[in-house]
Amino acid sequence: MGAGHAHTLHHVGDSPVHRLPAHVKIVAAFLMVIAVVATPREAFWVFGAHLALLVGIWVTARIPVAAIAARSLIEAPFVALAVLLPFFATGPRTEFLGLSLSVDGLLAGWNILVKGTLGVLISVTLGMTTPVRDLLAGLARLRVPGMVTTIATLMVRYLEVIAAEARRMRLARVARGHDPRFLWQIGPTVRGVGTLFLRSYERGERVHLAMLARGYTGSMPLLGVPTTGRRTWAVALAPAAAAVLFATAGYA
Amino acid sequence: MTPSLEVEGLAFAYPDGHQALFGVDLRIEQGERVALLGPNGAGKTTLVLHLNGVHRAGAGTVRVGGLEVAKPHLQEIRRRVGVVFQDPDDQLFMPTVGDDVAFGPANFGVTEPELSLRVKQALGAVGMGEHADRSPMHLSGGQRRRVALATVLACDPEILVLDEPSSNLDPVARRELAEVLLGLDRTMLMVTHDLPYALQLCPRSVVIDEGVVVADGPTRDLLADPAFLAAHRLELPFGFSV
Ligand SMILES: Nc1ncnc2c1ncn2[C@@H]1O[C@H](COP(=O)(O)OP(=O)(O)OP(=O)(O)O)[C@@H](O)[C@H]1O
Ligand SMILES: [Mg+2]
Numbered sequence: 001m002g003a004g005h006a007h008t009l010h011h012v013g014d015s016p017v018h019r020l021p022a023h024v025k026i027v028a029a030f031l032m033v034i035a036v037v038a039t040p041r042e043a044f045w046v047f048g049a050h051l052a053l054l055v056g057i058w059v060t061a062r063i064p065v066a067a068i069a070a071r072s073l074i075e076a077p078f079v080a081l082a083v084l085l086p087f088f089a090t091g092p093r094t095e096f097l098g099l100s101l102s103v104d105g106l107l108a109g110w111n112i113l114v115k116g117t118l119g120v121l122i123s124v125t126l127g128m129t130t131p132v133r134d135l136l137a138g139l140a141r142l143r144v145p146g147m148v149t150t151i152a153t154l155m156v157r158y159l160e161v162i163a164a165e166a167r168r169m170r171l172a173r174v175a176r177g178h179d180p181r182f183l184w185q186i187g188p189t190v191r192g193v194g195t196l197f198l199r200s201y202e203r204g205e206r207v208h209l210a211m212l213a214r215g216y217t218g219s220m221p222l223l224g225v226p227t228t229g230r231r232t233w234a235v236a237l238a239p240a241a242a243a244v245l246f247a248t249a250g251y252a
Numbered sequence: 253m254t255p256s257l258e259v260e261g262l263a264f265a266y267p268d269g270h271q272a273l274f275g276v277d278l279r280i281e282q283g284e285r286v287a288l289l290g291p292n293g294a295g296k297t298t299l300v301l302h303l304n305g306v307h308r309a310g311a312g313t314v315r316v317g318g319l320e321v322a323k324p325h326l327q328e329i330r331r332r333v334g335v336v337f338q339d340p341d342d343q344l345f346m347p348t349v350g351d352d353v354a355f356g357p358a359n360f361g362v363t364e365p366e367l368s369l370r371v372k373q374a375l376g377a378v379g380m381g382e383h384a385d386r387s388p389m390h391l392s393g394g395q396r397r398r399v400a401l402a403t404v405l406a407c408d409p410e411i412l413v414l415d416e417p418s419s420n421l422d423p424v425a426r427r428e429l430a431e432v433l434l435g436l437d438r439t440m441l442m443v444t445h446d447l448p449y450a451l452q453l454c455p456r457s458v459v460i461d462e463g464v465v466v467a468d469g470p471t472r473d474l475l476a477d478p479a480f481l482a483a484h485r486l487e488l489p490f491g492f493s494v
Pocket of ligand 1: 266292293297299
């Protein structure tokens with residue numbers, strides 16, 4: 001029963017970046033995103049500097065660019081929006097290859113595109129170098145409200161429960177000769193979805209009861225050793241600090 | 253001395269109306285090891301889930317060390333009574349084995365470095381020390397059962413309640429589990445269909461059938477009565493005699 005292959009975001013590795021404590025990385029990533037968002041959209045060179053910082057992190061973490069690109073595809077809708085903006089926005093217009101484009105729209109599109117891309121790249125970098133469980137523990141350590149981390153933890157678990165339940169039910173059908181190759185044989189599969197929901201719900205209930213039995217009162221306990229040295233913080237925050245400096249320089 | 257567990261006139265019906273317990277009486281003294289026997293559907297699991305307040309008595313009372321199982325004392329009751337569920341998949345839910353074992357003691361206020369020590373000892377006791385960083389979902393059925401047991405051992409409860417602990421275990425794991433349990437020196441209630449296991453571990457047995465206690469006495473005497481065993485769908489394995 002192999003659930004848990006859903007966390008494909010994480011890229012297993014053993015680099016200085018991978019080894020940093022999760023909560024430290026979350027803070028660093030958050031600061032970098034703020035710096036990127038705060039950068040004035042006309043300060044083009046600053047975005048290049050942000051990207052250079054990220055490339056530096058990727059080299060240190062030894063994660064291949066192809067893997068990053070594959071995981072950044074979720075950004076596609078934003079790219080589409082950014083490309084369309086110059087055509088539809090109002091205000092002063094400019095001519096490009098015979099097309100009339102809005103200058104404001106161009107800048108707005110660029111703004112969304114570059115900040116969105118950098119934001120996604122930062123998040124993907126965090127996700128690739130930190131396992132889900134560490135991210136959750138990191139959030140808890142940063143005193144993100146218990147309810148949020150509990151829900152996130154349970155979501156990860158329930159995804160596994162549902163996937164495992166679905167796999168068991170499919171095996172049970174196939175083992176009894178069900179071979180859904182033709183459309184008219186899809187009935188059992190469809191009925192299975194309803195059963196799957198019910199079974200996942202009931203199992204979820206029992207998992208919850210078992211959690212109560214072990215003293216669960218509604219918030220996840222903090223697990224792991226929480227000592228993080230000043231040096232670790234300094235190392236992890238260096239790129240974020242650089243990003244903030246660049247952003248500030250962009251206003252000069 | 254106050255008994256470890258005291259069940260009086262316990263009756264219970266599931267929300268769908270199915271009545272599973274019809275007035276159960278049971279008293280277990282401190283340090284006793286008792287086997288809970290009975291056919292499928294007798295109400296064993298239902299009874300067990302009353303001992304830590306997962307089910308609330310429809311009628312009757314349950315007391316743990318003199319403390320009634322009721323809302324205001326639930327956390328204290330659950331600290332005292334550790335229940336290993338029948339299905340390990342209900343028990344295990346954290347992303348790694350180590351986190352799952354740490355979950356219970358952390359809820360009861362155990363902190364580092366004691367917490368890591370407890371996890372290590374509990375996993376060591378069930379021979380799963382090397383698997384702390386794996387996902388429980390990726391373990392075999394017997395390995396999951398052992399981890400489920402470790403999650404409760406780590407809580408260090410006064411009373412250990414086990415719902416069919418030996419099912420799915422290979423013969424060596426089954427014997428090693430017996431050694432672990434014998435070494436614990438706790439009050440213990442063990443649900444099982446494995447009669448030789450009951451004989452090995454528990455001097456006393458309680459048999460329930462159709463929601464009532466039908467026998468309570470020395471395990472050896474109960475198992476030596478073929479007519480009684482047959483009447484309650486109990487059977488010694490082939491070639492086994494007491
Ligand atoms: N969630 C439920 N809803 C309704 N009825 C239930 C539920 N769980 C169990 N029952 C019924 O209650 C009765 C007692 O069930 P219980 O699980 O306690 O049996 P058991 O003695 O543990 O059996 P087994 O040896 O098979 O584990 C059975 O008739 C069962 O069908
Ligand atoms: Mg049962």
